[in-house]
Amino acid sequence: MRRVPPTVPRAVVCGALLTLTSCGWGSPTSVEGERLPAATGVTAAAGSSTSVHVMWNLTTEDPRITRYEVYRGTTKVKEVPGSEHMVDITRLEPSTSYVFRVRARNADGVPGPLSRPARATTPAAVAADRTAPTRPGGPHGRTVGGRAVQLSWTRSSDARGVASYDIYQGTSKIHSVGGTQTAAVVTGLRPGTAYVFTVRARDAADNVSAPSSSVRITTTPGPADDRSTAPADFRATTHRRDGAYYIDLAWTAPEVDGVITEYRIQLDGHDVTSLVWGGSPPRGTCNHSFYVGREADVTHRVRLRAKLPDGTWGALSAERSVTTGR
Structure with missing residues (x-):
């Protein structure tokens, strides 16, 4: 019987080719041969003499997009998750014109085409200016x-x-x-x-x-959004360390149009603390622990809610009961 040599997996071949094309300014296609869309509605506005605010239209209907890259000229200066559509570019020079473009990438790292350019000019630096503008x-x-x-x-x-x-x-x-x-x-x-x-x-x-x-x-009432704004799969346990008890929380962030960076924790019916992610918010399961005292056999009720990207608070999670020392 003639032995047939093994074929190279298609994903490996495409991966090698796409690594080369991702460095250029062309319009490569995804592994499946489907072109990622270019970011649309890109705008740039100076926020101060050293910063520019870049925005684009959010394309949440395209699940292939997992992140966006922001370029200043030909240099990539920012990368954000695919659920975000704005970013502040800082450490710029005063009185300088800049050109920004945005491009999408999928989970395999395949880039889409660059967007149309958006231009912004930072104003001149002002020495010793401590007077704020009047209120709008x-x-x-x-x-x-x-x-x-x-x-x-x-x-x-x-x-x-x-x-x-x-x-x-x-x-x-x-x-x-x-x-x-x-x-x-x-x-x-x-x-x-x-x-x-x-x-x-x-x-x-x-x-x-x-x-x-x-x-x-x-806002105008519309078709019901079947995505819950409450954290899902909410769980609570306790542990003891150095003579003190802590409540350990785990949950899945709600699916919303944007990134959730803040949660409010409710203990025994009262808001007790806010959790703000200092860096990039975790993907998938989130975890947090907080101190509740040194006494054993105390039962607590706990739940939490997310601050949504539109600035409002989402629905409360399911309530869980935990007892210290058990």
């Missing part, structure tokens, strides 16, 4: 369907000019535009949800104004 007037707003709102406000004044406007939902900054703009469309919201927005002005020296008055807007 307004704002006013209206819904744009169930997942977006349009906001407008009155321009702030500053002795050396406003560099950018930051938009907040509650206490969370969720959008930013250049200092010449007095309107913005905020996306990534949830249908039938009440929001409270304020606007702050920022100058080239990073002085930030007082917040504007608030505007309350409820």
Whole structure:
């Protein structure tokens, strides 16, 4: 019988070829031969004399995209998860023009084409400027369907000019535009949800104004979103260390349009602490432990909720009961 030599797995061949093409500026295809889409709606706005805020449209409907890369010229300067659609590029030079592009990659590292360029010029540095801009007037707003709102406000004044406007939902900054703009469309919201927005002005020296008055807007009700905003698979256990008891939590982050960086823990019916990830939030199962005392045989009820990317708090997880020393 003639022996047939083994074939090279297709994934290995493609991987070798794609490693070469990923360094270039072309439009390679994925392993399956399907081209990843280019990032759309890319904008860049100076946030201060040394920073630029880059944004693009979120393409959550394409599960192949696992991360985005942001390029300054031909240099990759940032990489964020595929669920994010904005980033601040810092440590830039004052009075300098920059060109930014964004590209998507899939789980195999296959890149999509680069986006159209977005240009921004940082303002001149201002020495010893400690005076913040005046607070913006307004704002006013209206819904744009169930997942977006349009906001407008009155321009702030500053002795050396406003560099950018930051938009907040509650206490969370969720959008930013250049200092010449007095309107913005905020996306990534949830249908039938009440929001409270304020606007702050920022100058080239990073002085930030007082917040504007608030505007309350409820997005248009739409088709029910079957994704729960509560953490899933929530579990709680205890352990003892150095004579003290700790509660150990584990859960899966809810599926939302964006990245969750903060949780609020509720113990025995009261909010006791907030958990804020200092670096990149973990993927998959999240874990956290916290101190509850030195006494054994004490039963506690615990649950938690996530702060969603739109600045609101999600639903509470299921409640778990744990007893120290057991």
